[in-house]
Amino acid sequence: MADKIAYGLGDMANNCIWAVIVNFLILFYTDVMLVPAAAVGILMLVSRIWDAFNDPVIGFLSDNTETRIGKYKPWIIFGTVPLAILYVFTFWAHPQWSLNGRIVYMAVTYCILVFSYTVVNIPWGALNAVMTPDTDERASLSGVRLFFSFGTNAIVTVAVIPMVSFLGKGSEVNGWLYTTMILGALSIPLYLICGIKCKEVVKPPETQKKVKMKELIKAATKNPPLLIVLAGIVVTGFMMYGRAAVYAYYFRYYAGNDGLLGIYALLFTGITGISTLFVDKIQVKVGDKAKLYRIVLAIFATLLFITYFIPVTSYPVLFWVITAISGFVNGFVMVLTFSIIPDTAEYGEWKTGIRMDGFIYALASFAQKFGMAIGTAGVGLVLGAAGYTANVEQAENVLTAINFMMFILPAILCLLAAILFFFYKLDRKTFNKIVAEIEERNKSNNRNKLGGE
Template sequence: MAAKNTTQPAAAAAEPVSKPIYHGKEAVWRKMAFASGDITYNFPWMLVSSFLMFFMTDIALIPAAVVSILFLVCRVFDAVNDPLIGILADRTHTRFGRYRPWLLASGIPLVVSVILLFWAHPEWPEMSRTIYGCVMYCIAVVFATMWNIPYGGLMASLTPDPTERASFASYKILFSSVTCAIASSIFLPLTNMFGAADGDPVNGYLIGAVIVCALAVPFIFTCFFGTKEVVHPPKNQKIKAKALFQVIGKNPPLLIVVVSFFIFGFISYGRMTVAVYYFQYNVGDPTGGLFSIYALLNGVLAGIMAFFGARLMKVFKSKRNTILFGYMAMAILCIITYLMDPATVSSTTIMVLLLASGLVSGISSSMIYAMVPDTVEYGQWKSGIRADGFVYSGTSFMLKLGGAIAPTLLAALIAMAGYVPGAAQNADTLNVMNSMMNLMPAILSILGFVIFLFYKLDGKMHARILADLEARGDQLMD
């Protein structure tokens, strides 16, 4: 293998000197083993994404205004935490690879920290219960990052084949969506069942969290033992901060994908948080029965659509065109739903529209995950540095930021509008919930459509990049 050239990356117009080497079609069981990592992550973290705000305001009795600040502070904390973990993962060298050891180290702590986060102490003084919630949330964020960033970087190391990467991403989103659907749909029934047993909702939420989080544990080991890293960075690669910023700064495709992860986070995770309030107060679902049905069907439908993402890519001829279709359909459906008045329209109509928008969101989700490894290699082509973990930390941060902005804005806006937990809400509060549930996702989808018009990293360009990397000795494979 030729020696690595760290100073003169190949020019963008250079012709490949050889065809890139692909490993061929990967076994289905390997794709499922990799995708099981999202089961580990999403069973506990979907509880955080969907129910933590409601839990804090209505069960732990932390004021909504304080909760909005807490969510913002933790996102700022994540701004440092995500790239730090990404850099450490990229610098890890073991016989198991760079990223897989992190899965063993973080899986169990993630599960335990989320369980403790859903242990409410409403009898404590307000300051004490607020501090407890803040500290446990930050701890849970650290372990979630320790799992999710290396897991995200792992996908680029499994295969160099862009078609197989799209297939890996399809399995990933399918497993993720179904897991989110299961977690979202069973959690409230569990809290109601165990809370009603002794009339204490605190115990209901704690026991519900224990049951849901425990489902994640076996898949820690499935993902670790069922995957293998075959794509490696150049030998003796030294990662410096300036070079890492070049990996991102000189990477327009990555910048576009990063913004799309923010949109995905808002729609997929943040919207589910808003939905808890939207169904209870706008639709009139105090028991959470309709929300549980919505959460289950929304996740399953989005997962099914994402699973067929690679096939849809063939219909629309490229990942970019597939995403453009998904964003356009999402914007139209969300605008229609926003204009509906749940007080005069049947809950069935609202449900169908919401599920339809969830269905088309699966189209875009599988494509953006499949694009991340491609942008990693674009950055390596331009800068000479391969930093899968650091790149994924940027996408992960934006995903979590999108998922956090929705509840942060909701908490702040409903507090200003006069939100009262458990009571009938005024018109301003209901309008805030409707806007956050439907209007904001529509606006963000339009933004996503516009920015992807400028995405230029197609299949032909990616093939040329891989060939150039191999000619330079920058693409090392088992």
């Protein structure tokens, strides 16, 4: 449990940074830095092209890192301070600059921040696969770390706007700067505890030498479970991050009350965090992660669809009840997403003889960020096309677009992801058989090696 908590502290650190980016960055750019929504949308797309290169590169480099303390831990330990500094620079607004100056500053700082986050987050994510080879323990590990993740996400989301107001003393520019200074400083010891305490116990085959990038890519294409997971992550990333980018707009303009965002974050994200602790027990009873994943995705889609027709302004009690239920189901969606990813590493090793935990998590991270790019860019582009203007009462078509992006579009995407996982065939029985065959093959290779020597 101490190791699980240490890993969870890493996700607590992630969310000191990422929760603010996901929930508030677009609003910060449009309403504080005063950049047009369409320009923000374009940046979200362009930055993912950048990610297309740096995610796999960091995965490749971390997989081929050899140090006394492990492959992935050094990246976490030495990358955290630069990440915290770049986080602060990203939220340092300069609204008095020219529009072109603001856009260039926005693009440069965000792209460097994304790279710095990748340097820490890809190796951190790879730890899930190398801390334990047991599929049920991986689900438990994912549940504990997501408890910390969503708990931190809820607290940060609730606290950010009041912190900006209090620390800024009438200046949103100063408020955002000081708030991110505090959160960035908090992330550093959390990352360090994670990097120092977590243990890498699953090793690649002794016969595996350093693998070239093209060999990793080729091995990934021979891993059908991984390809299905990646497609599903793109869709759920689109759903999750696109929807999160709408939260602040929904409560500020559609509901007309910024304060409701804090209640929503505390209720939805807080209950999501609590529900993550129950997933591994239910998953063991069901016995098939993909089956349970399909069920919870369908339930979540249904709840989102219903909520579209009961706006918080008209049916507040019903809205908050369904929000609480949705949060509980969302915990299952998130845990199953992240506990399925490391299982594909064993399939790949069994199929190709190459173990590549870091590269697999890099591909998963890129898939998630690609989905995020489509989702967040779509929010900016749709708002721009609908005629959104910052800090004024919005036209009816803008409000309709916000409500649609908050509920109906995410529901459609959940159903699409559920359909994809009908093709995922790596159930518990198959997985355990694969792990046993890998162990036997490695023992045989070691015996042959000793015999040859």
